[in-house]
Amino acid sequence: MATIIFVLLLWYGGLFFQSFFLHRYAAHQVFTMSKTMERISFVLTWIFQGSSYLSAYGYGIMHRMHHAYTDTEKDPHSPSHDDNVFAMMWKTKTIYSDINEERIIVDSRFTKNVPQWKGFDKFASSRFSRFLWIVGYVMFFVFFTTAWWQWLLLPITFLMAPIHGVIINWFGHIYGYVNFKMKNTSKNLFRFDFLMMGEGYHNNHHKHASSPNFGFKWYEIDITYLIIKILDAAGFIKLKPIPVRRS
Template sequence: MAIVIFVLVLWYGGLFFQSFFLHRYAAHQVFTMSKTMERITFVLTWVFQGSSYLSAYGYGVMHRMHHAYTDTENDPHSPSHDANLFAMMWRTKNIYQDINKQRIEIDQRFTKNVPQWKAFDAFASSRFSRILWISLYILFFAFFTTSPWQWSLLPVTFLMAPIHGVIINWFGHIYGYVNYKMKNTSKNLFRFDFLMMGEGYHNNHHKFASRANFGVKWYEIDITYLIIRLLNAFGFIQLKQIEVKS
């Protein structure tokens, strides 16, 4: 039981900071926060993403490119131009690393105001940091595993952030339903997105990219947005626009 709870905490904790910080803040800037709060969120993202930590800068720039070039050859991740999900993951990894290491020229519109903490990113993305987290995960499993099948969950803890990315960037462009017909393949994965905390409303998000609330229909409850509203109410962040479901 401890193993399942541990994996769920990592799943939803890592997913929240990917959605809240990397996606809605770094890429789309639907709310603002103080520099101190930003630094705290950098650290919390590292804590919950662990061995699969993603930098806000690399993610933010790449995601803006995804919106600008959706389903074209310039899209960093698209089922329309990658043979399979593993090919897409590999290409995404290479583009992400090229952005972070400044090996490719990036249009200024993709980098404007994207948060960056170079010293912390260098540490959190280092081999030392990733091996440290992997070692801690293995130790936790060694102490708390009660059944052999639980070991099958260990690789998930290593690759949590890429798994989250694949669910949205691969499956979210192949399966699901659409509320808006668009010139791309984005789809909503679930009527109620219990698995991805609102990220699964991908078609809605492509239609309204700057909207903090990814849900549109009454049943499309965006759990991350509800938490954002709570953080806004307590003054930790400042939402640029309070949205009401239509």
């Protein structure tokens, strides 16, 4: 039971900080936070994503490019231009690394105000850091696994962030329903997004990219947005004025 709880904690903890910090803050900046809160968010993202840690700088820029070039050859990740899910994952990794390590020149419209903490990112993204997390995960499984099939969950802990990305960027452009007809293949994966905490409302998000709430219909409950509302009310962050959304 402890192993299942541990994997779920990593799944939803890592997913929350990917959605809250990397996606809605770094890429879309739908709310503001103090420098202290920003640094805390960097550290918590590293703790929950662990061996699959993603930099806010690399993620934020790449995601902005995804919105600008959705389903075109310039899209960093698109089922329309990648032969299979593994080809897309490798392409995404390559582009992310090139951006994060500043090996390529990026249009200034994609870099504006994207948070960057070079010193911390260098450590959190290092092979040493990733190796330590992997060793920690293995040791946890050694001490707490009670059935052979639970070991099948171990690779998920190593690759949590890429798995989250594949669910949205591959399956979220192939399967599901649409609320808005658009010139791209984005779809909503779930009526109630219990699995991806609101990230599954991908069609809604492509239509209203500047909205902090990815849900649109009454039954499309965006769990991450509810937490954001609580953090805003408590004064930890400040939501920007929410734009009027039309169908």
